[in-house]
Amino acid sequence: MNVLPFQLNVPAEIILERPEGTLVQGRYGDRVMFTLSDGRVMYVPPFVANKIQSEGVAAGERFELCKTQIRKGNRRSIEWTVRRLDPSAYEPETQLERELRASIEQVASNGNGNVHHDTHSDDSPASTTKLEHALKTAISAAYNAERYGAELGYVVRFDADAIKSMAITVLINMSGANHR
Numbered sequence: 001m002n003v004l005p006f007q008l009n010v011p012a013e014i015i016l017e018r019p020e021g022t023l024v025q026g027r028y029g030d031r032v033m034f035t036l037s038d039g040r041v042m043y044v045p046p047f048v049a050n051k052i053q054s055e056g057v058a059a060g061e062r063f064e065l066c067k068t069q070i071r072k073g074n075r076r077s078i079e080w081t082v083r084r085l086d087p088s089a090y091e092p093e094t095q096l097e098r099e100l101r102a103s104i105e106q107v108a109s110n111g112n113g114n115v116h117h118d119t120h121s122d123d124s125p126a127s128t129t130k131l132e133h134a135l136k137t138a139i140s141a142a143y144n145a146e147r148y149g150a151e152l153g154y155v156v157r158f159d160a161d162a163i164k165s166m167a168i169t170v171l172i173n174m175s176g177a178n179h180r
Contacts, residue, residue, distance in 0.1 A: 001040075001041055003041055003042065005152070006067040008078075011066040011155060013064055013085070013150055015038070016036060016037065016060070016061070017035040019053070020053075021049050022034075029045075030045075031045060032046055034049070034052075044080070048065070052082055063085055064083040066083075068081060096139075100143060130175070134167045137170045139167075142158035
C-alpha cells in the first residue's frame, strides 16, 4: 500500500476518493485512513480528519494539507492546516503543455532519445532549432518535476531563471556531444 508521507512545513495537495475516512488503531495511537484519488492512502490524527470534514471537503475536490512545526519559546509543537483550493485556479492544459506531453511520450516510445517530427500542425515548422529543443526540454523537465513533486506531496517550483539555466545546460551538452 502506497502511503502519502507528510513532510514538515511542506503543503501536500490532496484529492480524496471518498470524504469519509476509516478509524484505525496503531502502535502510535488512533489514526484515520483516507483513500486518495491516485490510489494512495494517508493517515492523519482524528482531529485532522475532523478539520477536513468540518471544511466540507468533498470527494474529488483538491485541497491542501500541511503539517507545520510551530515554535513557542523553547517548545515545539505540530499544527495541521487544511485549506480548500479554488478549483478555478487550475486551468485546463495549455497547447504548450499538450505539445510537451506529446513530445515526452514520443521520446519515451522511441527509447533512444531522438525526437522525430512525423506529424505537424499547419503552423509548426518541420524541424526545430537546437535552442528551441533545449528550451522545450528544460520546460518539460521542470513541468514534470513539479508534477512528480506534487504527487509525492513535495512542492517544487521552477522560475524562469531556473528554466533558462537548464536550457543553457542542455544546449551546451548538445553542442559538446557534436564535437566528440
